[in-house]
Amino acid sequence: MKLSEGAEAIISLKNNLVIKERISKNYRLKVLDEKLRKLRTRKEAKILQKLNELNISSPKLITSCDKKMIIEMEYLEGKQLSLVIDENYSKQAGEIVGKMHENNIIHGDLTTANFVVKNDKVFIIDFGLSVISKRTEDKAVDLHLFERSLEAHHTNIKEECWDAFLESYQKHKESNAVIKQLEKVEHRGRNK
Numbered sequence: 001m002k003l004s005e006g007a008e009a010i011i012s013l014k015n016n017l018v019i020k021e022r023i024s025k026n027y028r029l030k031v032l033d034e035k036l037r038k039l040r041t042r043k044e045a046k047i048l049q050k051l052n053e054l055n056i057s058s059p060k061l062i063t064s065c066d067k068k069m070i071i072e073m074e075y076l077e078g079k080q081l082s083l084v085i086d087e088n089y090s091k092q093a094g095e096i097v098g099k100m101h102e103n104n105i106i107h108g109d110l111t112t113a114n115f116v117v118k119n120d121k122v123f124i125i126d127f128g129l130s131v132i133s134k135r136t137e138d139k140a141v142d143l144h145l146f147e148r149s150l151e152a153h154h155t156n157i158k159e160e161c162w163d164a165f166l167e168s169y170q171k172h173k174e175s176n177a178v179i180k181q182l183e184k185v186e187h188r189g190r191n192k
Ligand SMILES: Nc1ncnc2c1ncn2[C@@H]1O[C@H](COP(=O)(O)OP(=O)(O)OP(=O)(O)O)[C@@H](O)[C@H]1O
Pocket: 003, 004, 005, 006, 007, 008, 009, 010, 011, 018, 020, 059, 073, 074, 075, 076, 077, 078, 080, 109, 113, 114, 116, 125, 126, 127, 128, 129
């Protein structure tokens, strides 16, 4: 059963597992396209495995195959955070992102569509654009993306949710430097 078809991947449900398959993009050169899809599949599986090891709330990785460009993972039967967001869930999201950044894992596409809520518990998903980086700037850009996604899709509750997110994010190591850098990122955004 197909769950979702995005720009880069098809998500389907089979035997109660989620299969994420990277699909080909016609506008890319074939050789390049294959390389990129394999690379992203491998990277996504690696990051997911690392999150599992660190006990960061994410689906369990079952298997991955670079050649077939698929990842098999636990199915989190729930709703996208974007559909149910509130202060409590934002706080949980801040906790997750805080732990990721403490371990130098940058999400790369931090929006409210890339979290799933199952039984009141928040999980992070979609690591196709994730990278390992110690840079404060990269972490700040992650936060900026999340803030922007709150502004764009949850305008009326943005302030409470953002405050709740930061409250738990701030409890993590070196988070103050990231929040300081965020001001610079925001400033740049405004002057573009
Ligand atoms: N493990 C999972 N359990 C439940 N639902 C999931 C799971 N993985 C993905 N989904 C659902 O499928 C949607 C799309 O998945 P995902 O965000 O990983 O891919 P994508 O955004 O299409 O791909 P990408 O951004 O890597 O190109 C999610 O927003 C979520 O609703």
